[in-house]
Amino acid sequence: xxxxxxxxxxxxxxxxxRPTDAAPWDIKRVGHLxxxxxxxxxxxxxxxxxxxxxxxxxxxxxxxxxxxDADELWTLLSRGTSQANNGEQLxxxxxxxxxxxxxPLREKMTLFWHNHFATSNAKVRNAGxxxxxxxxxxxxxxxxxRTLLQEMxxxxxxxxxxDTTQSRRGQPNENYAxxxxxxxxxxxxxxxxxxxxxxxxxxxxxxxxxxxGWSLQNGQAVFRENEHDDGEKNVLGQRGRWQSRDIVRIxxxxxxxxxxxxxxxxxxxxxxxxxxTAELLTPLARQFRESDYDFAALVERxxxxxxxxxxxxxxxxxxxxVDFALGIVRGLEGHLEDANPQHRLGTTALASALDGxxxxxxxxxxxxxxxxxxxxxxxxxxxxxxNLALALTSTTDDxxxxxxxxxxRVRRHHRGTDAAQVDFFVRLFLQNDVPASARTRITDYMKNxxxxxxxxxxTSEDAADHRTRALAHMxxxxxxxxxx
Amino acid sequence: MFTRRxxxxxxxxxxxxxxxxxxxxxxxxxxQNSERPGARDTILVVVQLTGGNDGLNTVIPFTDDNYARLRxxxxxxxxxxxxxxxxxxxxxxxxxxxxxxxxxxLCVVQGVGYxxxxxxxxxxxxxxxxxxxxRELNEGWVGKALRHVPxxxxxxxxxxxxxAPLALTGSPVRVPSITSLQDFQLRLxxxxxxxxxxxxxxxxxxxxxxxxxxxxxxxxVQRTAVxxxxxxxxxxxxGRTYEPRVxxxxxxxxxxxxxxxxxxxxxxxxxxxxxxxxxxxxxAGQAGTHTNLLREVSDAISAFYRDLAAxxxxxxxxxxxxxxxGRRARENGSRGTDHGSAAPMFLVGGRVRTGxxxxxxxxxxxEDGNLRHHTDFRQVYAAILDRWLGxxxxxxxxxxxxxxxxxxxx
Numbered sequence: 047x048x049x050x051x052x053x054x055x056x057x058x059x060x061x062x063x064r065p066t067d068a069a070p071w072d073i074k075r076v077g078h079l080x081x082x083x084x085x086x087x088x089x090x091x092x093x094x095x096x097x098x099x100x101x102x103x104x105x106x107x108x109x110x111x112x113x114x115d116a117d118e119l120w121t122l123l124s125r126g127t128s129q130a131n132n133g134e135q136l137x138x139x140x141x142x143x144x145x146x147x148x149x150p151l152r153e154k155m156t157l158f159w160h161n162h163f164a165t166s167n168a169k170v171r172n173a174g175x176x177x178x179x180x181x182x183x184x185x186x187x188x189x190x191x192r193t194l195l196q197e198m199x200x201x202x203x204x205x206x207x208x209d210t211t212q213s214r215r216g217q218p219n220e221n222y223a224x225x226x227x228x229x230x231x232x233x234x235x236x237x238x239x240x241x242x243x244x245x246x247x248x249x250x251x252x253x254x255x256x257x258x259g260w261s262l263q264n265g266q267a268v269f270r271e272n273e274h275d276d277g278e279k280n281v282l283g284q285r286g287r288w289q290s291r292d293i294v295r296i297x298x299x300x301x302x303x304x305x306x307x308x309x310x311x312x313x314x315x316x317x318x319x320x321x322x323t324a325e326l327l328t329p330l331a332r333q334f335r336e337s338d339y340d341f342a343a344l345v346e347r348x349x350x351x352x353x354x355x356x357x358x359x360x361x362x363x364x365x366x367x368v369d370f371a372l373g374i375v376r377g378l379e380g381h382l383e384d385a386n387p388q389h390r391l392g393t394t395a396l397a398s399a400l401d402g403x404x405x406x407x408x409x410x411x412x413x414x415x416x417x418x419x420x421x422x423x424x425x426x427x428x429x430x431x432x433n434l435a436l437a438l439t440s441t442t443d444d445x446x447x448x449x450x451x452x453x454x455r456v457r458r459h460h461r462g463t464d465a466a467q468v469d470f471f472v473r474l475f476l477q478n479d480v481p482a483s484a485r486t487r488i489t490d491y492m493k494n495x496x497x498x499x500x501x502x503x504x505t506s507e508d509a510a511d512h513r514t515r516a517l518a519h520m521x522x523x524x525x526x527x528x529x530x
Numbered sequence: 531m532f533t534r535r536x537x538x539x540x541x542x543x544x545x546x547x548x549x550x551x552x553x554x555x556x557x558x559x560x561x562q563n564s565e566r567p568g569a570r571d572t573i574l575v576v577v578q579l580t581g582g583n584d585g586l587n588t589v590i591p592f593t594d595d596n597y598a599r600l601r602x603x604x605x606x607x608x609x610x611x612x613x614x615x616x617x618x619x620x621x622x623x624x625x626x627x628x629x630x631x632x633x634x635x636l637c638v639v640q641g642v643g644y645x646x647x648x649x650x651x652x653x654x655x656x657x658x659x660x661x662x663x664x665r666e667l668n669e670g671w672v673g674k675a676l677r678h679v680p681x682x683x684x685x686x687x688x689x690x691x692x693x694a695p696l697a698l699t700g701s702p703v704r705v706p707s708i709t710s711l712q713d714f715q716l717r718l719x720x721x722x723x724x725x726x727x728x729x730x731x732x733x734x735x736x737x738x739x740x741x742x743x744x745x746x747x748x749x750x751v752q753r754t755a756v757x758x759x760x761x762x763x764x765x766x767x768x769g770r771t772y773e774p775r776v777x778x779x780x781x782x783x784x785x786x787x788x789x790x791x792x793x794x795x796x797x798x799x800x801x802x803x804x805x806x807x808x809x810x811x812x813x814a815g816q817a818g819t820h821t822n823l824l825r826e827v828s829d830a831i832s833a834f835y836r837d838l839a840a841x842x843x844x845x846x847x848x849x850x851x852x853x854x855x856g857r858r859a860r861e862n863g864s865r866g867t868d869h870g871s872a873a874p875m876f877l878v879g880g881r882v883r884t885g886x887x888x889x890x891x892x893x894x895x896x897e898d899g900n901l902r903h904h905t906d907f908r909q910v911y912a913a914i915l916d917r918w919l920g921x922x923x924x925x926x927x928x929x930x931x932x933x934x935x936x937x938x939x940x
Contacts, residue, residue, distance in 0.1 A: 209864055212814040217863020221813045224869070228650050240665065247649060247898065319747055362747060402713070404691050411691045411808070412580075414652050420750055421693030424686070424707035425758040426714060432733070433717045440719040484736045491728055500721050512721055516729055519719070523733045525751040 054320070059353035060329050063100060071100055075355050077477035081365075081530050082315050083107045083349055084150035086373030089459060089474055104349055108188070108342075110149025119146075128174035133167045136176055136408040137397035144372060145393065146382050152187050155345060157368065158314050159183035160407070163198055163230060164415035165207040167408045174265065175203035176408050191307060191339035192298055195231065199290050200260060200267035208413070213258045215275040223254035223293070225413050231297040233306035238324045244302045245282060252279040256288040298339065304331040308344070315348050317362040318419045361479065361529035364422050367403035369530055370431055371396055374438050374522060377474050378450035379458075388447070395445035399437070402430045423528065435522035439515050452518035453511035464492035467514055471521040479526045488520055572918050575790060575803040575849045576672065576697065577783070577831065581811030582651065584820060585856035585873030586901065588624075589638055589890070593617045596893035600860045604817055604867070614638065618890055623825040626832030630878055635835060635844070637882035637936050639910055641891040643872035643903025647855060651811065651869075654854040659697035661908050661927050669700030671911055671926055672802060676701040678921040684802035685793060687786035698804055704754060705804075706761050708789065711770065715762050734759050768796035775840035776833055783807045784830035791837050810853060814864035827851065835878055844880035848918055851876040852907065858899050872903035875910055881918075883938050909934040 065071040076095040080087035084107060087095070095103040120143055127135045144153045160183060167176045179201050186194035198204055199222070205211045213219035228234055232244040259274025260267055279288045282296050297303055308330045312322045334344050348354055365373065380391040400406060404427050410416055423431075437443035438450045448454065452471070456462075461470045468489050472480050492513060500509040521527070591597050592608045593616070611619035612628040618640075620628055630636045644663060648654040657663050661671035676684055680702065686694050688707040698705040708714055716733065720726035737755035740748070772792040778784040786805040793800045807827060812820050831849055838847050856873025872891050891901035913933035915923035924930050 209813040209866070212862075212864030212866070214863050219813055219862055219864050219866070220868045221811075224649070228652075234650060234653060235665070250649075364747060364751070401690055402709070404693065406691055409691065411693075412651070417693045420747075423751065423754050424688065424694045425704075425754070425761055426688060426707045426709045428754055428758050429714060429716055429762060433713075436717050436719060442719060481740050483740075484732075487732045487735065491732055494728070495725070498721070498725060504721070509721070512719075516719065516725070520729060520732050524736050525748060525755055528751045529747055 054326055054353065054358070056326050056329050059326060060347060060351045062350050063352045063355040065100065069352075069355060069357075071096070073473060073477045074360065074479065075100075076103070078355070078360060079103065079107070079349070081369065081373065082354075084154060085144055085369060086376045088376050088379055089455075089470075092474070092477075100350070100355075104346075107151045107349070108346055110147070110152060113148040116143075116146055116148060124177045128177055131171075131173045133171065133173045133176070133408070135394075136167060136173055137400065137406055138393040139177075140180065140407050141368070141372070141393040141396055141400070142382065144368070145375065145380070145391075151345075152184060155187040155341075156180065156184040157407075158311070159187055159194065161314075161410065161415035161418075162310065163204065164410035164413050165203050165408075166410050166412075167203075170203045170206045172203065172206065175201075175206065178265075179203040180408075186341070188342040188345060189340075191334075191341045194341075195298065196291060196294050198230070199226070199257070199294055202262055202265055202267060205260065205262060205267060210257055211261050213254065213260070214273045215255075215258050218251075218254040218258050218275065220250055220254040222257055224250045226293070227253070227297065229414055231294075231303045231306065232300055233302060236302055237305040237309060237327065238301070244300065249281050253281045253288075253293045255279055256281070256293045257290050260290065301331070301335065304334045304339075308334055311344065311348065313363075313418070315345070316354060317359040318364065319362040320359055361526065363530035364419055365528055365530040366416070366418060366422060367400045367405035367427075367431075368407070370403070370528070371400055371434060371438075373475075374435060375450055378438065378452060378455055378518075380438075380450040389449055391446070391449040395437075399430070399434045403427050403434065428528075431528070432523050436519050439518040439522065441511075441515060451511075451515070453514040456514055464496070464513075465489065467517055468492060471518050475518075475521050476524065476526055479529075480521075480524060484524055488517065491520070492517060571799075571801065571846060572920075573794060573801050573803070573843070573847045574672075574914065574919060575787070575805065575834075575847065577827070577849060577851045578695070578697075578804070578806035579810050579823075579827065579851060579853035580655070580806050580808040581853070582654075582855045582857055582869055583810040583823075583853035583873060584812060584816065584867050585853075585870075586859060587816075587820060588621050588824060589614075589640060589874040590619055590621060591617060591890045591893065592619055594890075594893055600893060602861065603865050604861045614886055618886060620828075621821070621824050623821045624828035626825075626828035626830075627876065627878075630832050630835055631884065633835075633839075634884045635839075635878055635880055635882060637877040637884060638886050639875045639877065639905060639934060639936060640886060640888045641872050641901070641904040642852075642875050642888075642907050642910060643855070643901075644906055644908070647871035647900070647903075649855065649869040649871070651854055656696055658852055658854055658907060659695055661911055667696065670695065670697035672697045672804060673700030673705070674926045675915060675919060675921045676705075676802065678925065679801070679919060681799060682801035683799050685790070685800060685804070687789055687803060687805045689782060689786075689806065689808070692806065695804060695806070704757050705802075706758065708765075711765055711768075711789070711792070714765055716759060764798070765796075768792070768798065774833075774837045776836045778833045778837070779826070779829045781826045781830055783826055784833060787830050787834035788837075791834060791841075794838065794843065795841065812857070812866050813862070813868060814866040816861075816866040831876075831878055839880070846880075848877060848879040848882070848914065850878075850910070850914065856901060859893060859896055859901055860899060871897070871900040873901070875907070877910075877936055881937055883936055887934060887936055905934055906931060910936060913937060 076092055127139055147153050182201055208222040209219045210222045227245045236242040236244055255275040256279055259270050276287050284296050308327050309322045337343050384390045438446050439452050441448045441451050456467050461467045495513045590611055592611050598605050606622055610622035613619040656667045659670050660667035684705045686705050686707040688709050694707050718726055718729050737752050739752045778788045790803045809823055852875050855871050857867035857870040861867050888905050908927050908931045912923035912931040913936050915921040915926055916933055917937050
């Protein structure tokens with residue numbers, strides 16, 4: 047796929063995608079949609095989406111399904127983690143919900159906001175607060191950014207993370223005011239006019255005074271009038287006796303905020319390599335402002351767009367560790383709810399593997415979140431990815447056992463012959479985005495492996511299963527699988 | 531035994547030479563007789579203190595009354611401060627570095643910063659890592675330096691959850707990040723050695739770049755893969771065990787520095803290392819956190835220095851610490867400090883000028899409440915590039931900076 051910068055017509059880009067002969071609704075586009083708007087697809091989901099067409103498939107992803115049992119289970123599990131203040135359980139807890147969720151897009155966009163309002167339990171040290179912040183982001187993940195930004199200022203985890211609880215009249219702490227402007231709303235440099243800065247150091251110092259007076263009592267944000275600096279502040283050219291909500295309002299009145307959020311969403315949903323030029327972002331930023339920051343409408347516009355389904359953005363992101371790992375698990379139909387406990391997949395081992403890959407949920411490396419993109423891959427994380435793929439496909443790793451056994455999946459989907467198995471995994475995991483040479487080598491491996499000698503104590507089924515598992519692992523080790 | 535297979539493998543490595551880390555393409559045969567700086571196979575270890583280290587409570591002007599005034603709760607007790615001079619000393623937790631000072635191997639450059647300092651963590655960190663204040667920063671100073679020392683190899687010793695730093699980009703070959711040697715290998719599940727070779731062959735050959743679009747993401751993944759598979763094979767050959775000459779403390783930074791010592795000892799020609807330690811953004815309740823961090827830094831660097839010195843590398847090593855900024859002179863109301871600007875840097879090694887370089891910034895002539903810098907950090911970089919690595923600093927820094935006087939005359 048080409049990723050050389052070419053002029054993209056912004057009008058065409060955000061118009062609704064309709065399948066054509068040149069851009070048919072095919073397996074590649076289905077895979078793409080499920081990678082970006084969910085955490086990858088199972089075989090059944092790929093097939094169903096192909097039949098349903100884009101409109102209905104996207105409707106389903108946007109709406110999700112109601113699942114009261116899953117919600118109740120979540121309440122139970124998260125309460126336990128909160129009460130025990132078991133921060134180390136948090137990543138596994140969320141991974142569980144990501145896999146189980148009848149509305150994966152909501153979890154995906156919650157992850158977007160977790161990376162945006164990146165808060166780490168390494169400092170907060172309160173699992174209940176972290177879950178509270180997650181719930182806040184999740185509630186508005188496909189809702190109003192205005193509400194989310196307002197509520198985030200008084201979210202207990204955020205207040206501890208950026209020291210709002212420490213900020214008093216006469217002694218303002220600048221931490222939150224700075225990151226609100228730099229990372230949560232405006233951004234440092236103006237996207238439309240790159241030579242301009244969006245705010246000054248003075249704006250931060252003034253805004254910090256407006257956030258004084260808030261503290262936590264029994265896990266709730268409370269406002270103490272006598273600790274609040276109620277004097278006049280001059281922020282971004284507006285003068286008044288501003289309180290915290292006024293500062294957030296003023297930030298939202300700046301055009302820069304719409305561009306900043308839209309650019310981040312573009313990188314998350316569309317492409318890390320296609321330049322997010324001001325021209326390309328303008329229609330989205332305008333819609334975002336004019337809808338009073340309706341984030342759901344923004345996400346929908348992007349997911350249904352021409353550009354989203356174009357070859358230019360196909361596989362132009364590096365998979366985040368969560369996408370890498372869950373993509374394999376979903377493809378191999380790892381089950382959380384299986385009558386046989388031997389087949390029930392937990393998420394603790396996945397969570398600890400993701401730590402090594404650089405993405406420990408609820409513990410982002412800094413308030414700027416994960417860098418993402420090429421930064422995900424270095425020598426170490428690359429090898430750990432390949433080794434995680436092995437752990438999931440080999441059945442000899444105690445952590446995963448036979449819970450995601452590729453051999454069992456090919457039997458379920460009746461893929462007997464070598465050629466059918468190669469087709470199956472290449473289509474399932476890569477939607478056929480594989481160079482012919484690699485495909486030939488893998489097919490040859492299957493052919494030659496059949497004539498290879500195996501340990502005398504193996505049955506012929508052992509040998510066949512081993513080949514299938516090795517096949518699945520090799521497909522997952524292809525460089526194309528690292529691309530989202 | 532040397533088989534035809536080995537031969538073919540090596541030939542394919544040669545063909546890919548340009549994307550290979552230097553240590554794969556050479557043995558430990560470096561020029562030792564030249565007098566040129568850098569020719570002595572000097573080593574540089576960059577230690578990044580992430581979050582903005584409070585310089586004023588690291589290198590302390592303990593006789594200045596303004597210190598006590600600006601730091602009513604955070605000031606350190608005078609009698610516990612490790613004296614460098616009669617007026618300036620190290621934080622009480624830094625006895626490790628005090629030992630290094632007593633061994634004439636610690637240089638403290640005071641008042642380091644840059645004009646119009648940014649108080650954004652991310653912008654300021656980029657500026658330090660790129661050694662530039664341009665708006666777009668895409669290449670790092672270590673990466674650019676590596677273009678001029680083609681035979682040197684370089685490692686990023688990464689924490690979990692830590693991406694490769696901007697400082698290392700721009701290098702002719704990708705600098706490998708390593709968390710532990712044990713995890714730095716491709717695992718396979720094979721029925722026998724023939725099966726293992728077959729699988730490995732397929733996986734590794736798929737990594738060979740397939741397009742000539744060197745900017746594409748796929749190409750990036752392939753280069754990372756080729757480079758990693760080759761590095762991994764070589765690193766598995768160096769000793770799994772390493773016996774340090776002195777005990778290292780149990781800390782993340784110490785583990786990384788011990789791994790650096792192991793790689794130095796492994797004869798890979800490893801000369802540039804990058805490590806970081808996070809947590810210096812102490813806006814509230816700073817005292818305990820900062821004490822622990824400074825102790826970790828000081829003890830780890832001291833152990834590493836003494837280990838390498840005991841192996842005869844005392845005059846080959848240079849450890850440099852930096853942080854993206856210092857902190858506000860006056861503590862805030864939360865017993866912490868907000869973002870500031872100028873701060874000290876440490877240089878450790880047998881060839882550094884011992885003691886203080888430059889005056890402590892004034893505590894009364896502040897700029898927006900922050901200490902003013904008198905030494906540009908690129909002057910320190912220039913000294914390291916020109917006089918330590920033997921790399922023309924102008925080409926890395928884009929302009930000439932007067933090198934700071936941080937090395938002893940030869």
